[in-house]
Amino acid sequence: MSIILDKVNYVYSEKTAYEIHALKDVSLKINDGEFIGIIGHTGSGKSTLIQHLNGLVKASSGGIYYNGQDIDDDDYNRKELRSKVGLVFQYPEHQLFETTVFADVCFGPKNQGLSRKQSELKAFTALRSVRLPEDYWYRSPFELSGGQKRRAAIAGVLAMEPEVLVLDEPTAGLDPKGRDEILDLVAKLHKERRMTVILVSHSMEDVAKYVGRLIVMNRGSVMYDGTPAEVFAHYQELEEVGLAAPQVTYLMHELRGRGIPANGTATTLEEAKQSILQAFSEKR
Amino acid sequence: MLRDITIGQYYPADSVIHKLDPRTKLMATLVYILSLFLFRNVAGFAAVTLWLALVIWLSKVPFGYMVRGLKAVVIILLITVLFNLFLTPGETLVSFWKLRITEEGLKNAAFMAVRLIYLILGSSILTLTTTPNQLTDGLEKSLKPLNKIHVPVHEIAMMMSIALRFIPILIEETDKIMKAQLARGADFESGNLVKKAKEMVPLLVPLFISAFRRANDLALAMEARCYHGGEGRTKMKPLKYKHVDFLVYLAAAGYFMAVILLRRLW
Numbered sequence: 001m002s003i004i005l006d007k008v009n010y011v012y013s014e015k016t017a018y019e020i021h022a023l024k025d026v027s028l029k030i031n032d033g034e035f036i037g038i039i040g041h042t043g044s045g046k047s048t049l050i051q052h053l054n055g056l057v058k059a060s061s062g063g064i065y066y067n068g069q070d071i072d073d074d075d076y077n078r079k080e081l082r083s084k085v086g087l088v089f090q091y092p093e094h095q096l097f098e099t100t101v102f103a104d105v106c107f108g109p110k111n112q113g114l115s116r117k118q119s120e121l122k123a124f125t126a127l128r129s130v131r132l133p134e135d136y137w138y139r140s141p142f143e144l145s146g147g148q149k150r151r152a153a154i155a156g157v158l159a160m161e162p163e164v165l166v167l168d169e170p171t172a173g174l175d176p177k178g179r180d181e182i183l184d185l186v187a188k189l190h191k192e193r194r195m196t197v198i199l200v201s202h203s204m205e206d207v208a209k210y211v212g213r214l215i216v217m218n219r220g221s222v223m224y225d226g227t228p229a230e231v232f233a234h235y236q237e238l239e240e241v242g243l244a245a246p247q248v249t250y251l252m253h254e255l256r257g258r259g260i261p262a263n264g265t266a267t268t269l270e271e272a273k274q275s276i277l278q279a280f281s282e283k284r
Numbered sequence: 285m286l287r288d289i290t291i292g293q294y295y296p297a298d299s300v301i302h303k304l305d306p307r308t309k310l311m312a313t314l315v316y317i318l319s320l321f322l323f324r325n326v327a328g329f330a331a332v333t334l335w336l337a338l339v340i341w342l343s344k345v346p347f348g349y350m351v352r353g354l355k356a357v358v359i360i361l362l363i364t365v366l367f368n369l370f371l372t373p374g375e376t377l378v379s380f381w382k383l384r385i386t387e388e389g390l391k392n393a394a395f396m397a398v399r400l401i402y403l404i405l406g407s408s409i410l411t412l413t414t415t416p417n418q419l420t421d422g423l424e425k426s427l428k429p430l431n432k433i434h435v436p437v438h439e440i441a442m443m444m445s446i447a448l449r450f451i452p453i454l455i456e457e458t459d460k461i462m463k464a465q466l467a468r469g470a471d472f473e474s475g476n477l478v479k480k481a482k483e484m485v486p487l488l489v490p491l492f493i494s495a496f497r498r499a500n501d502l503a504l505a506m507e508a509r510c511y512h513g514g515e516g517r518t519k520m521k522p523l524k525y526k527h528v529d530f531l532v533y534l535a536a537a538g539y540f541m542a543v544i545l546l547r548r549l550w
């Protein structure tokens with residue numbers, strides 16, 4: 001069970017004056033149950049990349065395989081693929097349309113051909129798991145706050161019970177509290193349901209804390225692909241392309257530079273704390 | 285998918301035509317369209333073709349790009365040609381079944397086809413080489429005299445430029461909403477008419493809401509910058525004729541005269 005991308009290229013507005021080569025020879029293997037972060041500056045091709053995973057855009061060249069089957073095959077059921085690879089877009093305003101949040105979350109399961117009863121059950125479970133308070137379920141989705149709209153949008157995709165959950169910048173425009181809540185929610189889904197999660201973000205701090213694997217996109221190509229510690233070891237190169245490692249990475253390197261044996265690969269606050277405490281106790 | 289619509293699209297290039305004043309281009313286009321309906325013999329046709337070829341060459345827009353705009357009118361073109369071909373009375377050339385083709389019919393059909401194709405090519409040169417903003421600026425200034433008879437020229441031009449500005453934004457937005465709903469299993473293609481109309485709801489509701497929100501934001505932003513209509517408003521880049529514009533006016537006048545004179549031949 002995996003998603004494989006083989007030398008995928010994508011060109012927007014091909015053969016016009018506005019041609020943009022958005023993806024260049026992207027090859028990836030995404031395994032079951034992974035929690036992956038995709039980072040890169042704006043315009044690096046993150047959104048374009050994830051829209052290939054459920055067949056919303058067709059690669060200009062290259063192959064995409066879901067569980068070993070080529071999704072570009074004529075007889076491949078792309079509609080079913082879309083309910084297996086759930087994609088939550090950046091702006092919840094682009095998908096909320098029903099009169100109530102609950103009805104909106106039912107939209108996905110209904111499209112899967114489920115009965116009204118079954119759809120409502122799925123919606124109920126999904127809204128519960130995103131922890132949207134029940135008071136909001138029967139209100140218009142347009143009355144919700146930014147964070148609540150995001151939850152409603154995530155529930156709308158979760159209700160289809162996908163095997164893979166892909167989120168495009170789910171924290172953009174949220175305050176720090178709302179951001180942490182959404183990310184904790186996603187981490188919980190990954191842990192409890194063993195779901196494959198792909199999280200797109202442009203904030204290093206966001207992803208470092210949660211993901212097991214980090215993919216760095218730069219101008220349409222994969223620049224680095226590895227654990228956060230491996231990727232952030234290249235913090236100087238990352239800076240050159242306009243990205244930055246988490247602040248603790250800089251702190252740790254600074255400490256090492258001053259002769260303190262701190263762990264240079266620490267990427268989260270917790271790891272950094274451990275390593276600093278250890279370094280000082282050894283010194284004593 | 286939706287982005288491939290090319291009507292009225294601007295094609296950026298560095299050419300003499302791109303740099304002309306939009307008023308010059310509007311006037312020249314008008315003269316050109318008039319000339320299309322004035323020529324009636326091969327000499328006139330040659331003059332128009334030469335003029336068009338010269339402008340296309342000067343504009344540096346790839347010819348293939350221009351021809352794409354013709355696809356949209358192939359049907360109309362065919363119908364016009366067929367009607368002219370079969371329904372013009374005159375000297376019969378060939379006849380079969382109940383249809384007959386006359387010499388006049390052949391000539392009319394050929395000229396009509398040429399006129400339509402040239403009309404579209406000519407006017408697409410205007411939109412391909414002029415940004416929507418320039419175009420409305422030029423229109424506003426050319427129509428200024430109508431202000432005297434209380435035509436709200438500035439307001440009309442402002443509405444036009446806002447509408448033009450919003451078209452690509454709304455197309456982009458539609459594309460995104462469509463993708464977001466497709467990701468939830470929506471289906472915009474299958475089914476009968478009623479079902480299809482129903483399927484548009486998840487697309488239209490977010491689109492309308494976003495359009496209203498954008499319009500509201502824009503109104504507020506204009507208000508916040510003290511917009512109060514055209515009265516006493518100056519421009520950051522006022523339109524100004526250059527030498528080349530006068531040359532083009534002269535050339536256009538010369539061309540128009542030539543087309544009229546050529547009518548007298550034969």
Ligand SMILES: Nc1ncnc2c1ncn2[C@@H]1O[C@H](COP(=O)(O)OP(=O)(O)O)[C@@H](O)[C@H]1O
Pocket residue numbers: 012013020022040041042043044045046047048049287459
């Ligand atoms: N629908 C589109 N049409 C044309 N160009 C696009 C479209 N979407 C994105 N692009 C272009 O493709 C490139 C990659 O964009 P995107 O995948 O959205 O990047 P990211 O999500 O990393 O910000 C950018 O240069 C962007 O301008």
Ligand SMILES: [Mg+2]
Pocket residue numbers: 046047048090168
């Ligand atoms: Mg994006």
